Amino acid sequence: xxxxxxxxxxxxxxxxxxxxxxxxxxxxxxxxxxxxxxxxxxxxxxxxxxxxxxxxxxxxxxxxxxxxxxxxxxxxxxxxxxxxxxxxxxxxxxxxxxxxxxxxxxxxxxxxxxxxxxxxxxxxxxxxxxxx
Numbered sequence: 001x002x003x004x005x006x007x008x009x010x011x012x013x014x015x016x017x018x019x020x021x022x023x024x025x026x027x028x029x030x031x032x033x034x035x036x037x038x039x040x041x042x043x044x045x046x047x048x049x050x051x052x053x054x055x056x057x058x059x060x061x062x063x064x065x066x067x068x069x070x071x072x073x074x075x076x077x078x079x080x081x082x083x084x085x086x087x088x089x090x091x092x093x094x095x096x097x098x099x100x101x102x103x104x105x106x107x108x109x110x111x112x113x114x115x116x117x118x119x120x121x122x123x124x125x126x127x128x129x130x131x132x
């Protein structure tokens with residue numbers, strides 16, 4: 001279990017370092033930074049958040065301590081929001097106003113709802129009474 005968590009943490013660190021290095025690059029090189037990876041990063045982090053929230057509930061139902069799944073789920077939720085913000089920043093820099101007007105209003109509402117759901121779902125196990 002801990003080996004899997006350490007491997008997951010190492011993968012997240014590699015993704016964050018890659019993202020950080022791409023942000024430091026010059027503005028004219030933004031089109032060559034692998035925007036496709038950035039575009040799907042929020043989907044990957046969102047899927048990780050959903051899966052770990054489900055595992056959080058499942059482990060709590062079995063009477064085990066789900067604190068790691070709770071942490072992973074909330075961290076992945078934060079990374080999902082950051083990845084979406086990175087996409088928007090790329091669109092602003094490239095002055096793609098059509099993409100911003102098309103995506104941001106709908107996704108902003110959806111991300112708010114999903115973030116609140118993530119916090120509520122993960123906080124359920126904090127107050128869940130189990131016989132240990």
